[in-house]
Amino acid sequence: xxxxxxxxxxxxxxxxANELAAIALAEKGFNEADRQVRRDFVNRFxxxxxxxxxxGHAARIGKGExxxxxxxxxEGDLLNDDK
Numbered sequence: 001x002x003x004x005x006x007x008x009x010x011x012x013x014x015x016x017a018n019e020l021a022a023i024a025l026a027e028k029g030f031n032e033a034d035r036q037v038r039r040d041f042v043n044r045f046x047x048x049x050x051x052x053x054x055x056g057h058a059a060r061i062g063k064g065e066x067x068x069x070x071x072x073x074x075e076g077d078l079l080n081d082d083k
Contacts, residue, residue: 017043057072
C-alpha cells in the first residue's frame with residue numbers, strides 16, 4: 001500500500017485519498033459502487049497519508065474533506081544553491 005502511495009505522489013503533483021482508493025479499487029477489480037468497500041479503501045489511504053505526513057514524507061494541502069497530499073520537500077530541495 002505504501003508503495004502505491006509513493007508512486008502516486010511521485011507521478012502526480014498532488015493526490016487525494018479518494019483518488020488513490022478509486023485507482024486501487026479498479027486495479028483490484030472491486031465494484032466501486034460498493035460503499036462499504038470504497039469507504040474502507042478511502043480510510044486506509046487517508047490514514048497512510050496522514051502517517052506519512054507525520055513522518056515527514058508527505059505534505060498536506062488544505063484541510064477537511066478536500067485535503068490533498070504531495071511529496072514533502074527533501075532537505076536538498078530546501079537548500080538554495082543560487083547564491
